[in-house]
Amino acid sequence: MAVLGGLIFAALAVVVAGFQLGLAAGRPWGHLTMGGRYPGRLPLFMRFSALVFALLWLAMAWLVLAHVRGWAVVQGWGLYSVLGLCLMTTVLNLITPSLPERRLWGPVTVVMSLAMILVVTL
Template identity: 50%
Template structure:
């Protein structure tokens, strides 16, 4: 396994962890202050849970796209990895500018590490 492939798999593991967080939100975990701008101090309302569900599909696609960009299964076109990288950049920006300090403290660093992993996987690979 190459270095870019290893980095892509670590990125995918981060995506899986964030998917786990989203599943907890959908199930009613009282972590609203840590997501979606922090406007809900407890469990998310229905619309917030639907947004969390949508993000699961986006995160899974991003993980698979970066893996593909590094030459791993599912062997999607390389442009999908670059698209995932662009979405990851947007995620980093949004998580660092969120009005929620707890969200910023948690997700700013996490999404930044994810960006570094995706960048390295795509640029080295």
């Protein structure tokens, strides 16, 4: 089950990273992020932060895959950090004032958090 959880998490993390890369490239998806504060294209400084978040999600996907596939020994604090970031992201996506963001990313991050719980507990 831990491998399945890791694969689910990694696949969804790649989807989230792709979304962030789209934001960084100027896609008009601002209503789906940051509480909908910047509808349309994000301002330049927010596009840079989207790029940083994309890299963070890809790094977390690699870390989890490395753990569940046995590619590298990952310390518990690394996995618990990913879980903590996932849970925090889930809460923020569930309480965001942007209804489209909540409807899109709420379920995605709930599944990611549940998948990470499988990874760290099994």
